[in-house]
Amino acid sequence: MKREYQDAGGSSAAAAGDMGKDSMMSAPAEEEEVDELLAALGYKVRSSDMADVAQKLEQLEMAMGMGGVGPGAASDDGFTAHLATDTVHYNPTDLSSWVESMLSELNAPPPPLPQTPSLASTVTGGGGFFDIPPPSVDSSSSTYALRPIPSPPVAPADLSADSARDPKRMRTGGGSTSSSSSSSSSLGGGGGCARSSVVEAAPPAAAAEANAPALPVVVVDTQEAGIRLVHALLACAEAVQQENFSAAEALVKQIPLLAASQGGAMRKVAAYFGEALARRVFRFRPQPDSSLLDAAFADLLHAHFYESCPYLKFAHFTANQAILEAFAGCRRVHVVDFGIKQGMQWPALLQALALRPGGPPSFRLTGVGPPQPDETDALQQVGWKLAQFAHTIRVDFQYRGLVAATLADLEPFMLQPEGEEDPNEEPEVIAVNSVFEMHRLLAQPGALEKVLGTVRAVRPRIVTVVEQEANHNSGSFLDRFSESLHYYSTMFDSLEGAGQGPSDISSGPAAGGTDQVMSEVYLGRQICNVVACEGEERTERHETLGQWRNRLGRAGFETVHLGSNAYKQASTLLALFAGGDGYKVEEKEGCLTLGWHTRPLIATSAWRLAAP
Amino acid sequence: MCMGGPPVAAPRQEEEEAVLEVRVHLLGGGRYNINDNADILSEILARLDGRSLAASASVCRLWAAVSRRDAVWEALCLRHVGPASAGHATRTVVAALGGYRRLYRLCLGPALDRLGRAGALAHAQARARLSLSLSLSLFSIDCYERLGGAGGGGAGRQQPPSSLLFLCKPVDVS
Numbered sequence: 001m002k003r004e005y006q007d008a009g010g011s012s013a014a015a016a017g018d019m020g021k022d023s024m025m026s027a028p029a030e031e032e033e034v035d036e037l038l039a040a041l042g043y044k045v046r047s048s049d050m051a052d053v054a055q056k057l058e059q060l061e062m063a064m065g066m067g068g069v070g071p072g073a074a075s076d077d078g079f080t081a082h083l084a085t086d087t088v089h090y091n092p093t094d095l096s097s098w099v100e101s102m103l104s105e106l107n108a109p110p111p112p113l114p115q116t117p118s119l120a121s122t123v124t125g126g127g128g129f130f131d132i133p134p135p136s137v138d139s140s141s142s143t144y145a146l147r148p149i150p151s152p153p154v155a156p157a158d159l160s161a162d163s164a165r166d167p168k169r170m171r172t173g174g175g176s177t178s179s180s181s182s183s184s185s186s187l188g189g190g191g192g193c194a195r196s197s198v199v200e201a202a203p204p205a206a207a208a209e210a211n212a213p214a215l216p217v218v219v220v221d222t223q224e225a226g227i228r229l230v231h232a233l234l235a236c237a238e239a240v241q242q243e244n245f246s247a248a249e250a251l252v253k254q255i256p257l258l259a260a261s262q263g264g265a266m267r268k269v270a271a272y273f274g275e276a277l278a279r280r281v282f283r284f285r286p287q288p289d290s291s292l293l294d295a296a297f298a299d300l301l302h303a304h305f306y307e308s309c310p311y312l313k314f315a316h317f318t319a320n321q322a323i324l325e326a327f328a329g330c331r332r333v334h335v336v337d338f339g340i341k342q343g344m345q346w347p348a349l350l351q352a353l354a355l356r357p358g359g360p361p362s363f364r365l366t367g368v369g370p371p372q373p374d375e376t377d378a379l380q381q382v383g384w385k386l387a388q389f390a391h392t393i394r395v396d397f398q399y400r401g402l403v404a405a406t407l408a409d410l411e412p413f414m415l416q417p418e419g420e421e422d423p424n425e426e427p428e429v430i431a432v433n434s435v436f437e438m439h440r441l442l443a444q445p446g447a448l449e450k451v452l453g454t455v456r457a458v459r460p461r462i463v464t465v466v467e468q469e470a471n472h473n474s475g476s477f478l479d480r481f482s483e484s485l486h487y488y489s490t491m492f493d494s495l496e497g498a499g500q501g502p503s504d505i506s507s508g509p510a511a512g513g514t515d516q517v518m519s520e521v522y523l524g525r526q527i528c529n530v531v532a533c534e535g536e537e538r539t540e541r542h543e544t545l546g547q548w549r550n551r552l553g554r555a556g557f558e559t560v561h562l563g564s565n566a567y568k569q570a571s572t573l574l575a576l577f578a579g580g581d582g583y584k585v586e587e588k589e590g591c592l593t594l595g596w597h598t599r600p601l602i603a604t605s606a607w608r609l610a611a612p
Numbered sequence: 613m614c615m616g617g618p619p620v621a622a623p624r625q626e627e628e629e630a631v632l633e634v635r636v637h638l639l640g641g642g643r644y645n646i647n648d649n650a651d652i653l654s655e656i657l658a659r660l661d662g663r664s665l666a667a668s669a670s671v672c673r674l675w676a677a678v679s680r681r682d683a684v685w686e687a688l689c690l691r692h693v694g695p696a697s698a699g700h701a702t703r704t705v706v707a708a709l710g711g712y713r714r715l716y717r718l719c720l721g722p723a724l725d726r727l728g729r730a731g732a733l734a735h736a737q738a739r740a741r742l743s744l745s746l747s748l749s750l751f752s753i754d755c756y757e758r759l760g761g762a763g764g765g766g767a768g769r770q771q772p773p774s775s776l777l778f779l780c781k782p783v784d785v786s
Contacts, residue, residue, distance in 0.1 A: 344756070347749075355702055393709065
């Protein structure tokens with residue numbers, strides 16, 4: 001038994017290794033029909049054929065002179081260089097016949113093309129088979145539209161040979177290529193079958209390209225794996241949307257393997273999305289963890305995110321500029337911060353107020369924060385620190401902390417000054433600031449309207465709103481999923497581009513790397529919330545600038561144009577960031593957006609009460 | 613360095629102490645040692661660039677003292693961000709935040725380096741002009757971070773101030 005295990009493991013390792021996959025071939029192949037582990041990858045190889053296939057792969061390898069390097073490096077080899085030009089992608093899930101074709105090509109003129117394999121993968125599970133209609137992915141954004149893998153006509157000779165070899169071909173229903181389904185003979189015992197996502201990639205239209213000439217074959221491994229990865233993610237999301245959880249389960253298991261073949265940002269994004277999908281599929285709802293550890297951890301992540309990339313700094317600087325301009329000439333000012341956190345936004349504003357012509361006003365800050373699980377009063381600590389800072393630069397400063405589980409709990413009277421207002425003094429001018437806080441309110445119906453009503457009631461001079469520029473709140477899960485996949489891929493790309501090189505500050509050897517990892521975890525938590533949670537728990541309900549405009553417009557606010565000062569400052573700030581090339585500041589009808597290359601990611605806008 | 617008259621600058625090492633002497637012949641004769649007049653020295657040093665100014669601190673004790681004067685660094689900073697932008701309150705505020713020397717070391721210097729490198733790359737974004745307000749904003753954030761948690765006990769988690777780390781990470785100029 002053990003030897004059989006080792007044999008199976010060994011041969012499959014050889015087979016898999018030669019293919020450049022680093023899948024974990026440690027379990028024995030239980031099924032007699034098709035090797036389950038390779039099947040999970042989309043390859044269909046019968047266990048009895050394994051030794052054969054392995055041998056042939058070795059021959060192929062020797063013939064190609066690759067010496068153990070994966071096929072991805074084949075382009076370096078002179079022999080295969082010419083293959084890189086006109087090539088046709090074959091889907092070598094039928095491993096045996098593909099290898100056969102490669103070998104015979106080397107030994108003889110190119111034979112008739114191998115039969116397009118039916119793309120079935122067995123999965124232990126319920127009986128019968130079911131159809132998964134091809135997802136609508138192909139009609140969606142062009143990024144995911146895959147060129148149909150041409151399926152050449154079946155040569156009769158091959159047909160008989162292959163059907164003899166692969167009696168276990170499953171009938172997969174509508175979407176599979178025409179030729180192979182017609183040849184399916186015995187259905188073989190048991191096993192429901194779930195189509196691998198790759199099937200969806202070859203729409204029925206593939207048959208139309210049946211008359212492709214006999215071309216040599218090159219498999220571009222990483223690219224194809226990347227495309228398959230995206231497809232797997234989207235197909236899984238679609239399955240989830242259709243409540244087809246068994247299909248979703250099968251797909252979700254493929255994602256880590258596919259993700260492992262990628263590098264850099266794509267791998268991480270896929271890992272987070274895969275995990276979030278798994279949570280959703282397996283109904284593992286993360287409990288809102290109100291422990292001290294989680295609150296401190298969230299703070300830590302936020303701090304690292306602040307340092308590693310310019311999004312938060314951009315948000316703070318542009319909002320501060322708007323507030324500063326709104327406060328011009330006022331002697332008493334009051335800022336309400338809807339999410340004070342560590343108060344990193346305010347030192348810069350205090351300093352700017354201290355230096356403005358005419359001297360600083362007397363400044364009051366109301367910081368709103370969530371209840372802390374332990375006894376420490378985090379809000380007071382932040383207030384104390386800010387007071388110290390203000391004292392250093394001689395700005396008259398007052399602070400009040402408000403603990404609120406949700407912003408909807410705020411009432412206008414809480415924001416009013418305490419004590420009697422001296423009628424001789426001018427009334428204080430109020431600014432309301434919200435950085436990434438408003439979208440959480442959308443989780444509870446009516447909460448946003450209440451909060452905007454409260455804001456209106458205090459009659460602020462200016463309201464600054466910073467939000468993510470994406471629509472992660474549409475009704476359809478698949479839409480949300482693909483939107484957020486796009487968005488977070490861009491975010492992770494920007495982190496990748498910017499967080500390079502070791503930090504030479506003594507604060508830590510790999511501080512640059514740590515920051516990046518922490519920021520990725522920070523974003524990963526958002527991803528988890530967008531994908532895995534529903535209802536009230538799903539607080540990351542991002543909406544686009546246009547949507548916020550509508551909401552705020554309906555609530556009685558009008559846009560205040562952020563001036564060119566803010567734009568210039570933002571541009572300079574971004575130029576200071578390593579990888580500053582990629583960041584782009586754009587102005588959109590008076591609001592500023594910061595994005596990575598062509599994709600805007602964060603939008604800052606300023607508002608005031610519309611004239612009645 | 614020469615001052616007026618026929619320029620004869622003859623640096624000479626004295627015996628034990630490394631005192632740099634600049635002997636200059638002034639019009640009408642007489643010799644002049646720059647070390648005799650620290651204010652003029654500071655005027656001169658104020659016209660240097662950052663690196664040279666920092667290096668000049670290692671010449672001798674007098675130069676070290678003079679080059680540490682904030683006024684010298686103030687002149688340097690304002691030269692880069694535009695002297696017009698500084699109001700009379702700027703000096704007090706900057707002093708409260710840690711001084712111009714610190715401002716240059718932490719913010720302006722690295723930022724100018726970064727912008728200089730970026731400018732050399734000649735990309736479409738116009739040459740960004742570093743403004744005093746921006747550098748002071750960054751400086752104030754750093755100062756705020758260093759304040760640490762006074763007052764209440766709290767978690768006592770003292771993280772080294774790192775808001776300006778982004779300025780010191782090397783630029784990828786591949």
